[in-house]
Amino acid sequence: MAPVPISPIKVGHIDDVQELRKHRPTVIPERFVRDITERPVTACFTRDVPVIDFSELMKGEKEISRLGDACEKWGFFQVVNHGIGLDLLERIEKVGMEFFMLPLDEKQKYAMAPGTVQGYGQAFVFSEEQKLDWCNMFALGLEPRFIRNPKLWPKRPDHFSETVEAYSAEIRKLCENLLKYIAMSLGLKGSVFEEMLESAVQAVRMNYYPPCPRPDLVLGLSPHSDGSAITVLQQGKGSSVGLQIFKDDKWVPVLPLPNALVINIGDTLEVLTNGRYKSVEHRAVTHRTKDRLSIVTFYAPSYEVELGPMPELVDEDNPCRYKRYNHGEYNKHYLANKLEGKKRLEFAKIQSNSSD
Ligand SMILES: COC(=O)C(/C=C/C1=C(C)CCCC1(C)C)=C/O[C@H]1C=C(C)C(=O)O1
Numbered sequence: 578m579a580p581v582p583i584s585p586i587k588v589g590h591i592d593d594v595q596e597l598r599k600h601r602p603t604v605i606p607e608r609f610v611r612d613i614t615e616r617p618v619t620a621c622f623t624r625d626v627p628v629i630d631f632s633e634l635m636k637g638e639k640e641i642s643r644l645g646d647a648c649e650k651w652g653f654f655q656v657v658n659h660g661i662g663l664d665l666l667e668r669i670e671k672v673g674m675e676f677f678m679l680p681l682d683e684k685q686k687y688a689m690a691p692g693t694v695q696g697y698g699q700a701f702v703f704s705e706e707q708k709l710d711w712c713n714m715f716a717l718g719l720e721p722r723f724i725r726n727p728k729l730w731p732k733r734p735d736h737f738s739e740t741v742e743a744y745s746a747e748i749r750k751l752c753e754n755l756l757k758y759i760a761m762s763l764g765l766k767g768s769v770f771e772e773m774l775e776s777a778v779q780a781v782r783m784n785y786y787p788p789c790p791r792p793d794l795v796l797g798l799s800p801h802s803d804g805s806a807i808t809v810l811q812q813g814k815g816s817s818v819g820l821q822i823f824k825d826d827k828w829v830p831v832l833p834l835p836n837a838l839v840i841n842i843g844d845t846l847e848v849l850t851n852g853r854y855k856s857v858e859h860r861a862v863t864h865r866t867k868d869r870l871s872i873v874t875f876y877a878p879s880y881e882v883e884l885g886p887m888p889e890l891v892d893e894d895n896p897c898r899y900k901r902y903n904h905g906e907y908n909k910h911y912l913a914n915k916l917e918g919k920k921r922l923e924f925a926k927i928q929s930n931s932s933d
């Protein structure tokens with residue numbers, strides 16, 4: 578596997594945003610205040626992200642073709658009738674929220690060590706100058722089992738670990754099935770991506786965004802695309818609307834649908850499809866009075882996998898846009914840099930004279 582390097586970089590003191598907020602600040606600390614060009618504007622363009630009915634996908638062509646359109650035109654969709662019990666969706670939200678509500682010293686027993694990505698804290702901070710996100714994160718590696726760090730699995734709240742296990746097993750099946758239908762939407766054999774990913778890496782990240790007195794000045798999560806093949810995102814019930822995707826040069830909010838899961842194409846699938854299905858830049862914004870929880874699963878290739886565009890998707894009209902590389906190397910590159918739009922994918926791009 579590709580080890581994540583221990584960072585020698587100085588990141589300075591990182592305020593825990595939940596603790597900050599307890600003091601009801603009237604002024605936002607400078608490290609959270611975004612440059613004027615990055616600040617979220619309130620008037621957001623609303624267009625509906627496509628909704629895919631998972632139960633229709635197995636019935637054939639029509640929904641699979643809608644899925645292909647969603648991947649090609651949006652890179653994001655919401656999936657309904659996905660077969661994961663509502664009770665399990667509620668339970669993961671409950672233990673996630675209970676974890677973030679624990680006292681800071683309890684959460685810090687599972688602190689994310691500098692330069693690593695598992696545990697509680699803020700990932701992707703590499704300098705004292707870098708702006709911070711108004712967010713607390715808790716991340717765990719799940720599969721394959723050797724990526725697990727048992728010391729980082731919380732003892733509190735009750736039922737945390739077993740709920741994460743049960744949830745992740747269901748989400749894994751959903752990812753396998755979605756990748757099968759995504760392959761079929763491209764006219765490929767259903768098993769093609771699963772074979773390519775080998776023993777897929779799976780990780781979960783819970784993001785908690787406390788209310789922020791000045792949501793106009795900060796970001797909950799910096800703009801980025803995910804390094805995964807696909808990502809599954811659950812938006813907490815009762816949470817503020819916070820996820821936005823960058824579409825046609827505008828930030829579009831993803832309005833939560835009851836019991837739906839949000840799926841997005843990650844950088845890996847963009848490469849494998851030679852850019853036909855694109856990873857899309859997204860971010861999270863905060864709310865003045867409401868908090869927000871999101872539970873995010875990254876489903877990615879095994880670190881050993883060498884990948885590049887599938888030959889079936891390269892021809893004279895679609896010349897090869899990405900080089901072949903080792904996913905472990907990509908993973909290392911992704912995790913060693915701040916979140917910065919689609920910048921990480923430049924690692925894989927074959928430079929051309931065209932504008933993309
Ligand atoms: C805070 O962590 C992340 O944002 C993150 C990390 C995921 C992972 C773990 C928590 C444990 C070990 C596996 C893995 C690195 C996937 C984001 O992951 C993105 C980045 C890549 C690349 C990816 O596949 O998902």
Ligand SMILES: O=C(O)CCC(=O)C(=O)O
Binds near residue numbers: 798810819861873
């Ligand atoms: O909280 C959200 O809605 C966005 C989360 C996200 O994009 C991520 O964790 O990668």
Ligand SMILES: [Fe+2]
Binds near residue numbers: 801802803808859
């Ligand atoms: Fe993301």
